[in-house]
Amino acid sequence: MTRSLVLLPGDGIGPEVVAAAEVVLQAVCRKFSHQVETRSFTIGGAALRAKQSVYPDETRAACTAGEPVLLGAVGDPAFDHLPREQKIETGLLALRFSMGVYANLRPARAWEGLEDATPFKPQRTAGTDLIIVRELLGGLYFGEPRGIASDGQSAYNTMKYSVGEVQRVARVAFLLARSRSKRLLSVDKANVLETSQLWRRTVNAMAAEYPDVALEHQYVDAFAMNLALNPTRYDVVLTENLFGDILSDEAGAVSGSLGLLPSASLGDGGALYEPVHGSAPTLAGRDVANPAGAIGSLALVFRHSWKGEDEARAIESALARTIREGHRTADLVAPGQKATSCSQFARLVAERI
Amino acid sequence: MTRSLVLLPGDGIGPEVVAAAEVVLQAVCRKFSHQVETRSFTIGGAALRAKQSVYPDETRAACTAGEPVLLGAVGDPAFDHLPREQKIETGLLALRFSMGVYANLRPARAWEGLEDATPFKPQRTAGTDLIIVRELLGGLYFGEPRGIASDGQSAYNTMKYSVGEVQRVARVAFLLARSRSKRLLSVDKANVLETSQLWRRTVNAMAAEYPDVALEHQYVDAFAMNLALNPTRYDVVLTENLFGDILSDEAGAVSGSLGLLPSASLGDGGALYEPVHGSAPTLAGRDVANPAGAIGSLALVFRHSWKGEDEARAIESALARTIREGHRTADLVAPGQKATSCSQFARLVAERI
Numbered sequence: 001m002t003r004s005l006v007l008l009p010g011d012g013i014g015p016e017v018v019a020a021a022e023v024v025l026q027a028v029c030r031k032f033s034h035q036v037e038t039r040s041f042t043i044g045g046a047a048l049r050a051k052q053s054v055y056p057d058e059t060r061a062a063c064t065a066g067e068p069v070l071l072g073a074v075g076d077p078a079f080d081h082l083p084r085e086q087k088i089e090t091g092l093l094a095l096r097f098s099m100g101v102y103a104n105l106r107p108a109r110a111w112e113g114l115e116d117a118t119p120f121k122p123q124r125t126a127g128t129d130l131i132i133v134r135e136l137l138g139g140l141y142f143g144e145p146r147g148i149a150s151d152g153q154s155a156y157n158t159m160k161y162s163v164g165e166v167q168r169v170a171r172v173a174f175l176l177a178r179s180r181s182k183r184l185l186s187v188d189k190a191n192v193l194e195t196s197q198l199w200r201r202t203v204n205a206m207a208a209e210y211p212d213v214a215l216e217h218q219y220v221d222a223f224a225m226n227l228a229l230n231p232t233r234y235d236v237v238l239t240e241n242l243f244g245d246i247l248s249d250e251a252g253a254v255s256g257s258l259g260l261l262p263s264a265s266l267g268d269g270g271a272l273y274e275p276v277h278g279s280a281p282t283l284a285g286r287d288v289a290n291p292a293g294a295i296g297s298l299a300l301v302f303r304h305s306w307k308g309e310d311e312a313r314a315i316e317s318a319l320a321r322t323i324r325e326g327h328r329t330a331d332l333v334a335p336g337q338k339a340t341s342c343s344q345f346a347r348l349v350a351e352r353i
Numbered sequence: 354m355t356r357s358l359v360l361l362p363g364d365g366i367g368p369e370v371v372a373a374a375e376v377v378l379q380a381v382c383r384k385f386s387h388q389v390e391t392r393s394f395t396i397g398g399a400a401l402r403a404k405q406s407v408y409p410d411e412t413r414a415a416c417t418a419g420e421p422v423l424l425g426a427v428g429d430p431a432f433d434h435l436p437r438e439q440k441i442e443t444g445l446l447a448l449r450f451s452m453g454v455y456a457n458l459r460p461a462r463a464w465e466g467l468e469d470a471t472p473f474k475p476q477r478t479a480g481t482d483l484i485i486v487r488e489l490l491g492g493l494y495f496g497e498p499r500g501i502a503s504d505g506q507s508a509y510n511t512m513k514y515s516v517g518e519v520q521r522v523a524r525v526a527f528l529l530a531r532s533r534s535k536r537l538l539s540v541d542k543a544n545v546l547e548t549s550q551l552w553r554r555t556v557n558a559m560a561a562e563y564p565d566v567a568l569e570h571q572y573v574d575a576f577a578m579n580l581a582l583n584p585t586r587y588d589v590v591l592t593e594n595l596f597g598d599i600l601s602d603e604a605g606a607v608s609g610s611l612g613l614l615p616s617a618s619l620g621d622g623g624a625l626y627e628p629v630h631g632s633a634p635t636l637a638g639r640d641v642a643n644p645a646g647a648i649g650s651l652a653l654v655f656r657h658s659w660k661g662e663d664e665a666r667a668i669e670s671a672l673a674r675t676i677r678e679g680h681r682t683a684d685l686v687a688p689g690q691k692a693t694s695c696s697q698f699a700r701l702v703a704e705r706i
């Protein structure tokens with residue numbers, strides 16, 4: 001069976017971690033006798049440097065055709081001065097929006113072999129394996145009206161949610177919970193925000209459709225503490241866009257490095273996969289990036305776009321084994337210690353597929 | 354010299370932790386030959402039960418007269434069904450708003466003697482001693498328009514900041530940084546939100562007035578991870594209302610229990626002091642609450658309202674010694690183990706003043 005994957009290497013370390021994921025992809029294809037055809041497109045600073053827009057039409061056409069998309073990273077300090085409409089972050093948000101990917105899955109786990117690299121006591125985090133389901137197309141990120149007053153003396157943003165927007169992402173979370181521990185935690189700030197009251201009411205009303213899933217709620221502040229105190233207690237955590245942005249990074253601290261975190265953004269059509277890390281311009285071109293987030297994202301491509309649970313597990317096991325055996329990229333070694341390069345790490349994972 | 358303190362015991366464990374703080378206050382008065390006159394007023398569920406409003410006029414008059422206010426906690430599940438305008442949380446927000454306390458200081462520290470009670474490795478957190486300066490009267494908490502659409506199908510909140518609102522809280526943070534490590538970190542989401550762009554621009558423009566303070570910025574998601582990875586790196590952290598709500602609870606995980614966290618909310622007139630914990634209704638009336646947050650808040654009364662740095666340090670040292678000597682309330686012992694009661698803990702701290 002031939003599958004297609006759209007690659008968006010992007011900026012900074014993006015091209016290197018995407019290349020690493022491709023090395024692992026080839027190994028999976030060999031092992032499982034798959035054919036995967038990849039096509040690369042430009043985005044972000046790389047597109048701007050090529051005198052294109054931050055999200056070129058050709059890239060948009062490829063990303064909205066229904067095939068899964070693997071993004072490296074976008075972000076280039078050379079363009080930081082641009083007004084918001086042309087900002088690289090705006091390009092990333094436009095990509096997500098055009099693809100209609102409203103459910104951003106951000107897994108966070110504790111890794112055997114990295115106990116010394118995290119700030120947490122191993123006995124408090126061992127076994128942590130949770131997924132934050134972050135609403136990705138609503139809330140403060142996209143709400144109108146927004147802006148800075150013309151006198152420059154005040155600014156405003158709008159947090160907005162409709163029942164339909166909450167339902168579609170909650171459905172993904174309920175189904176994910178059903179396929180895992182059958183526990184779902186919804187996180188909001190319903191004691192203060194009307195958007196959160198609508199959120200909670202909508203999620204509660206859906207619970208009857210999923211009688212096998214135990215639903216709970218926590219306020220975002222309380223959860224920010226509980227997540228650090230007892231990460232092993234949580235499994236599937238549903239929350240709105242900005243809360244999910246913050247909480248998924250916090251959850252990532254349990255892993256020990258931003259470089260380890262994968263993500264999948266799902267919608268009714270396409271799906272976008274990206275490591276959680278950014279473009280890390282200072283590391284670019286030096287073969288020192290951690291490709292684990294990108295490789296983990298490739299596993300999620302198989303799981304969520306290609307019904308390839310076996311392939312996903314093969315990648316995740318190979319990654320876990322590589323880490324358990326002590327291979328570490330620069331983000332995970334003490335300063336001065338010898339690190340495995342990005343490309344070498346990818347080869348090690350590929351060999352273990 | 355005679356000083357006055359307004360007490361708002363409030364709901365749940367509020368009255369017990371305020372009583373505990375009073376025991377310590379008496380010891381401080383004896384030791385430093387002070388006279389402090391206290392007057393108690395009702396608020397929250399306690400006020401509703403007495404057929405008053407959630408923030409009675411008499412209480413409002415006392416709280417807005419310029420004297421410091423020590424609040425226990427508000428929150429009573431019996432009134433959870435009330436519409437927002439009458440909600441107990443709304444009473445708390447009205448209290449803060451009426452007092453004009455725009456700068457909420459939330460210290461978080463690692464405690465010697467509680468190393469086993471936190472999820473963090475002691476060597477990664479020892480020495481942590483940071484203060485989150487949370488803007489308390491703006492942002493999504495108070496922004497208009499807000500509401501649920503009349504058809505119940507959507508809801509909205511408004512995040513709003515003016516330059517003046519940012520300046521007044523930033524000033525508190527710059528001055529605090531000047532009195533401590535001379536480092537200030539401002540946390541925002543300027544890559545997405547216009548309110549954050551205004552925030553960052555305003556804080557940057559003020560930096561020239563504080564040339565002795567090194568100013569840095571981080572995005573809220575990145576900081577949520579960095580705070581967990583390296584809490585010792587931070588000193589004074591300035592941020593907007595909701596970000597501060599979330600991040601201060603996360604920072605509290607370094608301490609090991611919500612019960613340990615004090616806070617001070619400062620404005621141009623009055624000042625409000627409250628432990629960060631809530632009313633914990635299930636613990637109420639059982640003398641099992643942790644009064645350390647309330648006692649720590651009393652120290653902040655001396656430091657910020659009464660220019661009593663020596664008294665503040667005496668309280669904080671007595672608290673630290675009590676904890677270091679192994680006395681622990683129920684929130685900090687393993688289930689089944691013997692705990693020190695709330696009132697006994699207060700006496701132990703008082704004896705060490």
Ligand SMILES: CC(C)[C@H](C(=O)O)[C@@H](O)C(=O)O
Nearest residue numbers: 089092093245276544545574
């Ligand atoms: C770069 C930024 C716009 C983005 C976000 O906030 O969504 C990033 O932080 C992320 O989490 O993918």
Ligand SMILES: CC(C)[C@H](C(=O)O)[C@@H](O)C(=O)O
Nearest residue numbers: 191192221442445446598629
């Ligand atoms: C109870 C709630 C309104 C309050 C807040 O969000 O400010 C609380 O979480 C706090 O942090 O003091």
